[in-house]
Amino acid sequence: MLESQSEPIVNNDYYLWQFQNIDNRNFTKIKEKKPNRLYALIMTASQTARYSKYIRPISVTIDLLVISVMSVSFFRGLNLNTELYLVYQTIGWISAAIFIQFYEVYRFSTPIEIISKIVKQSVLFLLIVIAYFPFEKQVVFSGSAIAFFMISSVMLISLSKFLLFYCLKEYRIVTGSNYRSAVIIGYTPEAIRLKDLFERRNDYGYRFFGYFSDKKSNQNIRGKLADLKPFVLQNSIDEIYCSLNEISNSYLKDLIDFADENNKTIKFIPDTKEIFSKNLKIDYYDFFPVLSLKKTILHEPVIKVLKRSFDVVFSLFVMMFILSWLMPILAVLIKLESKGPIFFKQGRPGIDENEFFCYKFRSMRINRTTENEASKNDPRVTRIGKFMRKTSIDEMPQFLNVLLGDMSVVGPRPHLWSQNKSYGKKIKKYMVRHCVKPGITGLAQVSGCRGEIETEKDMINRIKFDIFYIENWSLILDLKIISQTVVNVLRGEEKAY
Template identity: 75%
Template structure:
């Protein structure tokens, strides 16, 4: 088999893209703000710092050969909107800068258009160039002949613009005309045919073979990736850690584990909770307190221990929406006789959750995150669902992606919890400030629109 030698220019694409963006920012700043800002160089440095922080937080430059154009457009929109807010924030704090709406409008329009043009030209030119010339393709093989492996092969062959050249399957368990060799044939084939990436089905290989394969890949500078072989796994973000010289596969830490992001999210939580407590809870509390007391005996607040981050218990606060009872570990169901009349209204509008902003201020919860379950649910489903424990890697939230996606309220079947966990895990692994704002916006819309599962 003859394999075309491919060029390698991928490593230059990201630095070129960053350089183009920084040049655009500098030129536009000198052109638009020269007469409005005393020290333009300082202003440009301030913009570079802001641009870099935003790009890091939303992974603006994490664009690959398989990234869809709609995702690139979304990244450009997020980056430019947040960047413009930072640019505008410069003027109130600078004594030697004049804020002019026309200049901001010109700058906003110009930078959005130019960044978009350069980004898409680079993206589409490289795809077109790859298809026409056959350059910068990655040669790939797959270990295993499972349905998921076949789907991956089909993707390589149908999406030529992704830039993968599939060479064949290797398997000891299946015989097929597309299976070009046994596992023992793989290493010589990789070296002889300039294979760039090895995709491995974990069900196909033993632990000893996997260890040797990883060593081989690293020694020969070959990429190795793993195929999730079961629908039970919602995502498979794996990384390789080493205990001495022994490789250990584990889930990657998400962006929410990064110190800078933790600080950003905590700052947002404190700011948002203070606004809600001062402007909403301060006058709703005495009003609801009177109504709750008039309808039934008991305290205004309902306090209950819930599992929080790392499964540490915290006291969760709510306005009491039920008559006093001894079944607090039983979640509310439709037409639940324990729920009071004012309680039905509070639950329908989610007003009963407002005291949890105190939990946010105390640091027990976040505004957005996986909802804290009852301890009984936590113990039951923690043993059944593999990825359930990931929910406890972040603070629980007042609202979450699962709730705004239709998976809130009573858990009647295991499938209800599976869907909820699926969205919780997706949120944790794909967090962004924009996603938090979208979830908060959708939560507010649902409060006014009403949710049939809110009871």
């Protein structure tokens, strides 16, 4: 069977060149003396061949087909020059996609990133569509037709994009196909974490082949740096991950040349994660490149205006349609159970650690220990207070804080002053959370990090989520946090007491 198949396979010499990276002399030797070995090599190569290069063209074709069919369907009675409009629409869609990198979706992309790209592409494409109509005088402009066209197109494109994204992930998990093979230079904590990620997230489609290091020596190390290049070629490794403090500049330059010559991808693992996890920007002093840390996107003037506008609109909506009828009911219940004011206000550290008064519905009996955090079965909490805390309704008056500009709808939760003083010097990057406005809800809260702080680790987990939110903010992330908060309110939270 092997002999009958070896001849047609051997004739496809380019196939072996593409996947095995051997020189002409070795190729000829294998071809002439060991055709069965050649067949095995080629079959191995074909099994690791990936279809990734076809995914993007297929996705673009599907999207263009969708918007073309939808435009013909909804714009039929508008006297459009159909052929001219379809050309304009296609150019507009592709131009917008290039501008916002709509098709730059990878196996490690998150659903939030995909949704963000869909929203940006939709808004930009809508403006492109509307801009066409003034150029044709005979065309009848129809806002409803454009609205139905956009809604149906976005829904279908979103559905196809997510179906493709998740089907590919499942395909990689179930079949083990379309994987990328990887090795890591260095045996650092960050390198070990990356290897663990490869093994934990099968949907990413990575197969780890080993560590290479001259500085460490144990059973986990596959070889020295001198062994790396032959191993990469013999095992058709796709990606080389390099720990920055493991190698010299001369070896790094040589490694980059090797990767270029053999069509391998080289990526770097920053060992100073606390610095390089932030956004970096590159400036040129004449022709000299200088890297500097950018402030987060939340410090951009346009983003500040966008987030503030969203806060005001959302807060007004809540106060008009929820608090307007809920507040009188709660006021009566609070007064019936215990003496004291309806509202409770307390000084909390805000942006730049400036104090503001945080408002809540009073959930405790009047006491002199308000700086002490509430604990489980706290005797100070009233019956109605227990319900309000369980559902987070006691936090609702903070929408007034949002309108006053002291808080945002989403952001790091404002801690007690006593917690600030206690943890500010002990926990790394704790004070970074004060570079933005505190929020009514936050990523830490919807991720399960809320309630009583029993150990220092509880606070560290909160800070991790807060920093991640600050450094990776998007409007889509805000909307996701708000929707998850609503779900938690309706369901009730175990740690809310």
